[in-house]
Amino acid sequence: MKRTIWPHPADPRAIQILDQRRLPHEVVIADLLSCDDAVRAIRDMAVRGAPLIGATAAYGVWFACLEAQSSPDPAAYFKSALARLRESRPTAVNLFTVIDRQLKALDPVSDFSQKAALALETAAAVVEEDVEICRRIGGHGLELIKTIAGKKQGQSVNILTHCNAGRLACVEWGTATAPIYLAHQEGLPVHVWVDETRPRNQGANLTAWELGEAGIPHTVIVDNAGGHLMQHGKVDMVIVGTDRTTRTGDVANKIGTYLKALAAHDNGVPFYVALPSTTIDWKIRDGFKEIPIEERNPDEVRHAEGWSEGARRSVLLTPATSRACNHGFDVTPARLITGLITERGVCEASEAGLTGLFGDNAHES
Numbered sequence: 001m002k003r004t005i006w007p008h009p010a011d012p013r014a015i016q017i018l019d020q021r022r023l024p025h026e027v028v029i030a031d032l033l034s035c036d037d038a039v040r041a042i043r044d045m046a047v048r049g050a051p052l053i054g055a056t057a058a059y060g061v062w063f064a065c066l067e068a069q070s071s072p073d074p075a076a077y078f079k080s081a082l083a084r085l086r087e088s089r090p091t092a093v094n095l096f097t098v099i100d101r102q103l104k105a106l107d108p109v110s111d112f113s114q115k116a117a118l119a120l121e122t123a124a125a126v127v128e129e130d131v132e133i134c135r136r137i138g139g140h141g142l143e144l145i146k147t148i149a150g151k152k153q154g155q156s157v158n159i160l161t162h163c164n165a166g167r168l169a170c171v172e173w174g175t176a177t178a179p180i181y182l183a184h185q186e187g188l189p190v191h192v193w194v195d196e197t198r199p200r201n202q203g204a205n206l207t208a209w210e211l212g213e214a215g216i217p218h219t220v221i222v223d224n225a226g227g228h229l230m231q232h233g234k235v236d237m238v239i240v241g242t243d244r245t246t247r248t249g250d251v252a253n254k255i256g257t258y259l260k261a262l263a264a265h266d267n268g269v270p271f272y273v274a275l276p277s278t279t280i281d282w283k284i285r286d287g288f289k290e291i292p293i294e295e296r297n298p299d300e301v302r303h304a305e306g307w308s309e310g311a312r313r314s315v316l317l318t319p320a321t322s323r324a325c326n327h328g329f330d331v332t333p334a335r336l337i338t339g340l341i342t343e344r345g346v347c348e349a350s351e352a353g354l355t356g357l358f359g360d361n362a363h364e365s
């Protein structure tokens with residue numbers, strides 16, 4: 001499986017990413033050459049998805065160390081570069097935990113060339129760990145799909161997902177998609193309902209693209225269709241990702257996730273969240289009060305973007321004078337979640353469930 005971020009094969013001071021703003025119609029690789037390139041890539045969503053934001057930030061810290069070396073005041077430069085990195089997006093907790101992890105790793109050395117070497121090592125570790133975490137989530141989620149498949153007598157297991165919690169949101173595999181990739185590889189019949197995910201259309205643009213690349217049957221639906229499909233027995237399970245999870249199991253994910261959870265609850269459809277432990281914010285308990293929800297430019301709602309006559313174009317949907325609002329995420333309360341699929345197994349969405357699996361990490365912060 002191709003990765004979404006990797007060291008430049010010819011330039012030891014560069015990182016490459018897949019520019020997700022151009023998918024699904026163009027596959028464009030972009031170079032990151034500075035901390036501010038990493039900031040822009042995260043802020044402008046060339047990379048997105050909690051784990052990939054974290055991986056990009058890890059390299060951002062490395063760039064900041066390299067740049068600090070040629071600054072008249074290296075410490076001040078480094079501090080302001082990291083502040084810009086922290087401000088790039090607010091909701092995915094990986095951005096902050098990865099920067100903090102880098103700071104901890106760099107603390108023992110004061111020289112910025114030594115810090116740069118350590119930062120590059122840590123970034124590589126963040127990347128490799130994400131691959132392994134997602135692969136393990138895949139294994140645990142696969143068992144859930146197998147159980148449902150066992151009851152369907154050879155018919156496809158219909159899985160609904162929202163946004164893109166796929167390989168494009170991570171380094172490889174994805175979180176919500178990892179069980180689906182593994183099921184497909186094992187020859188289990190799976191079909192994915194892909195919410196288009198207005199306004200940025202991560203479902204229609206990204207999830208549909210990556211599932212298509214893997215040859216996985218899928219159907220793109222409008223964001224409001226999920227409830228109807230569930231009422232008609234056409235959804236066997238929902239699997240979504242998360243940008244930040246409280247220690248009590250509340251989950252912030254792309255706006256609209258909560259409505260899917262409500263519909264799933266009303267229709268007795270199991271609703272799972274694929275949860276790398278890197279997205280748990282152990283410091284917080286109440287998702288509604290404590291998770292910062294990104295508010296994006298209302299123009300994303302007022303316009304729609306698509307491909308026409310060989311180019312990506314934006315068209316105005318609303319009256320030119322209408323106001324719009326654009327919350328990027330919502331919080332699904334733990335009580336609506338059937339289970340959390342983590343790298344250590346599936347647990348209840350609760351403090352007992354999470355500390356049962358991650359007790360050793362839960363007290364760190």
Ligand code: MRU
Pocket residue numbers: 048049050051092162163164165166169170174175176202240241242243253254328
């Ligand atoms: O705004 P985005 O595209 O960064 O939002 C991404 C999501 O909401 C994903 O579902 C989440 O980050 C989980 S990714 C494994």
